[in-house]
Amino acid sequence: MVRYQRWLQAGAFYFLVAITGSLLPGTYYVTLLNLIGLHIIIVLGLNLLMGYAGQISLGHAAFFGLGAYTSAILTTTYKVDPVLGLLAGLLLSGLVAVVVGIPALKLKGYYLAMATLGFGIIVAIAFQQMDWLTGGPSGFMGIPPFRLLGWSFKTPTTGFFFVWTVVGLILFLSLNIVDSRIGRALRAIHDSETAALAMGVDAQRLKLLIFVVSALYASLAGSLLAHTTNFIAPSSFGFMFSIKLVTMVVVGGMASIWGSLLGAAVLTILPELLAVFHDLEVVIFGLILMVVMIFLPRGLVRGLLDLWEFRQRKQQGR
Amino acid sequence: MDPPALLTLKDVGISFGGLQAVKQVSFQVQEGQIKALIGPNGAGKTTLFNLITGMLTPDQGEILFHRQAIQGLPPFQIAARGISRTFQIVQLFGHMTVVENVMVGRHIRTRAGLLAAALRLPWSRREEAAIRAQSLEWLAFVGLQARADDYAANLPLGHQRLLEIARALATDPKLLLLDEPAAGLDMTETERLKDLIFAIREKEISVLLVEHDMSLTMEVADEIVVLDHGELLAEGPPREIQRHPAVIAAYLGRDWEK
Missing domain, CATH: 3.40.50.300 (P-loop containing nucleotide triphosphate hydrolases)
Structure with missing residues (x-):
C-alpha cells in the first residue's frame, strides 16, 4: 500500500489536471490557474526554507524575477532556445543564492529577514533601472512561448498542461525531500540548532542547500511565467510580492506541503475577488497574515482539521 | 605504560x-x-x-x-x-516524534543527499528503512520503544532524558x-x-x-x-x-x- 502511495497520488494529481484542463471555459480561468500553479512552485520552495528549516526570506520575489528576466532576455533579445534560457536562469539564481546565502544565513530571525529584504529590494531596483536590458518600468514584451521537443505551448490551455505538469513534478520532489534524511535534519535545525549540530548535522551547509533549492524553485516559476504570459514587468518582482509569498506559506501552514497548495491558491484567487478594493490589497494581506497567525498559527489546513476534530470530539462527548 | x-x-x-x-x-x-x-x-x-x-x-x-x-x-x-552528548537543559526536537529524534542521530552515519532523497532512489529508501530500524533498536535499548510515535515534547522529563541518550547513542x-x-x-x-x-x-x-x-x-x-x-x-x-x-x-x- 505505502509503497504505491506516491504513484497513486501522482496518478490522481495528473488525472485532475487533465480533467480540469479539458473542461475549463475561457481564458480567464486558465490564466488564473496558471498563475496559481506558478505561485505553488515558489511557495513549495519557500516552505522548505521557512516551514522546515525555519529560515525566513523576504526576498524570494527576486529569484522569481531573475528567472523571468533571464528567460525573457535570452529567448527574445538573443533568440536562445527557451530550455537553455530556463537553465541559464536556474544557474544564475543558484549562483546568486549561494553568494547571498553564505553571509545572510549566518544571521538569525529579524536580521536574516532584514538581509533578504535588502537583497530583494536591490534586485527589484536593478530590474527597474537597467532598462537597456530589462525594458525598465514599462516591462518586457514579446517573449516567445515555451518550446520543448518540437512542442510549442502557445495557447493558455497548452500552457496550463505544461505549468501543472511541472507543478506535479515539483510537488513530488518536495514531498520526497521532506520525507527524507535531509528533510528530517532541516526540521531538527528548526527545533534546536544546537542539538542538531551536536548530532553531526552540518546546519550551515544544509541551510544554504535548502536556500538554493528554494531559489531554484522560484527561478523556475519565473521562467515559466515569462513564457506563459509573454510579458513581464518589474512590479511583479518587488517587495510586495515577497510579502505575499510569505503570507501564502503562513496561511497554508508552515511545514505543510499540502497547505502550500491551498495557501498559494487562496491568496492568488483572493485579490481577483477583491479587485474592487485594489488600493486596500496591502492592508487586506496584512490583516489576513495577522488573523491567521493569531487564530490559526499552524495554518489553514491544520487549523481547519483541528476545528473539525474538536467538533467530532464534542459530538462524541454528548 | x-x-x-x-x-x-x-x-x-x-x-x-x-x-x-x-x-x-x-x-x-x-x-x-x-x-x-x-x-x-x-x-x-x-x-x-x-x-x-x-x-x-x-x-x-x-x-x-x-x-x-x-x-x-x-x-x-x-x-x-x-563524541556525542546530552544536554543539561533538554534539547530535543520537540515537533518531531520520538523515533524521528533518534533518526536524526543516524544523520552523520548515513549519506542520502538531497538529490537521492528528492528522486527517492531505491538505495536511499533502503537506507531510510535501515535508519528507522536502528533507531527503534536504540529506543528499545533505553526502554522507550512504546513511545516511538509520540511527539518528543509530550514526554515527561525522565523519558526526555532517556530519549536524549538514545539519540546520542544513535550517532555511534x-x-x-x-x-x-x-x-x-x-x-x-x-x-x-x-x-x-x-x-x-x-x-x-x-x-x-x-x-x-x-x-x-x-x-x-x-x-x-x-x-x-x-x-x-x-x-x-x-x-x-x-x-x-x-x-x-x-x-x-x-x-x-x-
Missing part, C-alpha cells in the same frame, strides 16, 4: 571577557571508562563539555581524541569522529558525554539510569558525566575529576575523592574541620 587514552585534555583554558571559566585543566578518559566530572555550580563543568564537543573553542591547550587534536573543529565534525559514539542525566529524575528512574550507564559501557562506549547526584556518581564512576572555579582540584577513584581534604573544603567550606 598506560594504554593510550581515548580523550586527553592538556592545559585547556577559556575565558569570557575577564572571567577565566576554565583554567589549565588536564585529564584523560580511557577506553571503556566511566568518568565523572563534579564540582560546585559555576565550576566550569558544562563549559568543559562545550569545549570538548566544539560548541566553544579553547583559548589555550589541546584536546586530543584518538590522539588527534580536535579543538577548534566545528561540532558536527567532532560528532563524526565519535566512542565517547558519550552526559550532562546531569539524573536531574529531575525520581529514585526509580535514577536507579534505571545507573543500569543504563553500565549497559552503555558494555557496548564499549566510554562515558564522561557531569552529575550532582553524589550517590549515583560514586556508584557508577571509575574515576572522578573535581573542578572548582574552573581549575582541576582533584582526580582519582571515588573513595579517594570522598576523603580528599581539598574536595571537602570546596564543597563544605574551609572551616569544616574545626
Whole structure:
C-alpha cells in the first residue's frame, strides 16, 4: 500500500489536471490557474526554507524575477532556445543564492529577514533601472512561448498542461525531500540548532542547500511565467510580492506541503475577488497574515482539521 | 605504560571577557571508562563539555581524541569522529516524534543527499528503512520503544532524558558525554539510569558525566575529576575523592574541620 502511495497520488494529481484542463471555459480561468500553479512552485520552495528549516526570506520575489528576466532576455533579445534560457536562469539564481546565502544565513530571525529584504529590494531596483536590458518600468514584451521537443505551448490551455505538469513534478520532489534524511535534519535545525549540530548535522551547509533549492524553485516559476504570459514587468518582482509569498506559506501552514497548495491558491484567487478594493490589497494581506497567525498559527489546513476534530470530539462527548 | 587514552585534555583554558571559566585543566578518559566530572555550580563543568564537543573553542591547550587534536573543529565534525552528548537543559526536537529524534542521530552515519532523497532512489529508501530500524533498536535499548510515535515534547522529563541518550547513542559514539542525566529524575528512574550507564559501557562506549547526584556518581564512576572555579582540584577513584581534604573544603567550606 505505502509503497504505491506516491504513484497513486501522482496518478490522481495528473488525472485532475487533465480533467480540469479539458473542461475549463475561457481564458480567464486558465490564466488564473496558471498563475496559481506558478505561485505553488515558489511557495513549495519557500516552505522548505521557512516551514522546515525555519529560515525566513523576504526576498524570494527576486529569484522569481531573475528567472523571468533571464528567460525573457535570452529567448527574445538573443533568440536562445527557451530550455537553455530556463537553465541559464536556474544557474544564475543558484549562483546568486549561494553568494547571498553564505553571509545572510549566518544571521538569525529579524536580521536574516532584514538581509533578504535588502537583497530583494536591490534586485527589484536593478530590474527597474537597467532598462537597456530589462525594458525598465514599462516591462518586457514579446517573449516567445515555451518550446520543448518540437512542442510549442502557445495557447493558455497548452500552457496550463505544461505549468501543472511541472507543478506535479515539483510537488513530488518536495514531498520526497521532506520525507527524507535531509528533510528530517532541516526540521531538527528548526527545533534546536544546537542539538542538531551536536548530532553531526552540518546546519550551515544544509541551510544554504535548502536556500538554493528554494531559489531554484522560484527561478523556475519565473521562467515559466515569462513564457506563459509573454510579458513581464518589474512590479511583479518587488517587495510586495515577497510579502505575499510569505503570507501564502503562513496561511497554508508552515511545514505543510499540502497547505502550500491551498495557501498559494487562496491568496492568488483572493485579490481577483477583491479587485474592487485594489488600493486596500496591502492592508487586506496584512490583516489576513495577522488573523491567521493569531487564530490559526499552524495554518489553514491544520487549523481547519483541528476545528473539525474538536467538533467530532464534542459530538462524541454528548 | 598506560594504554593510550581515548580523550586527553592538556592545559585547556577559556575565558569570557575577564572571567577565566576554565583554567589549565588536564585529564584523560580511557577506553571503556566511566568518568565523572563534579564540582560546585559555576565550576566550569558544562563549559568543559562545550569545549570538548566544539560548541566553544579553547583559548589555550589541546584536546586530543584518538590522539588527534580536535579543538577548534566545528561540532558536527567532532560528532563524526565519535563524541556525542546530552544536554543539561533538554534539547530535543520537540515537533518531531520520538523515533524521528533518534533518526536524526543516524544523520552523520548515513549519506542520502538531497538529490537521492528528492528522486527517492531505491538505495536511499533502503537506507531510510535501515535508519528507522536502528533507531527503534536504540529506543528499545533505553526502554522507550512504546513511545516511538509520540511527539518528543509530550514526554515527561525522565523519558526526555532517556530519549536524549538514545539519540546520542544513535550517532555511534566512542565517547558519550552526559550532562546531569539524573536531574529531575525520581529514585526509580535514577536507579534505571545507573543500569543504563553500565549497559552503555558494555557496548564499549566510554562515558564522561557531569552529575550532582553524589550517590549515583560514586556508584557508577571509575574515576572522578573535581573542578572548582574552573581549575582541576582533584582526580582519582571515588573513595579517594570522598576523603580528599581539598574536595571537602570546596564543597563544605574551609572551616569544616574545626
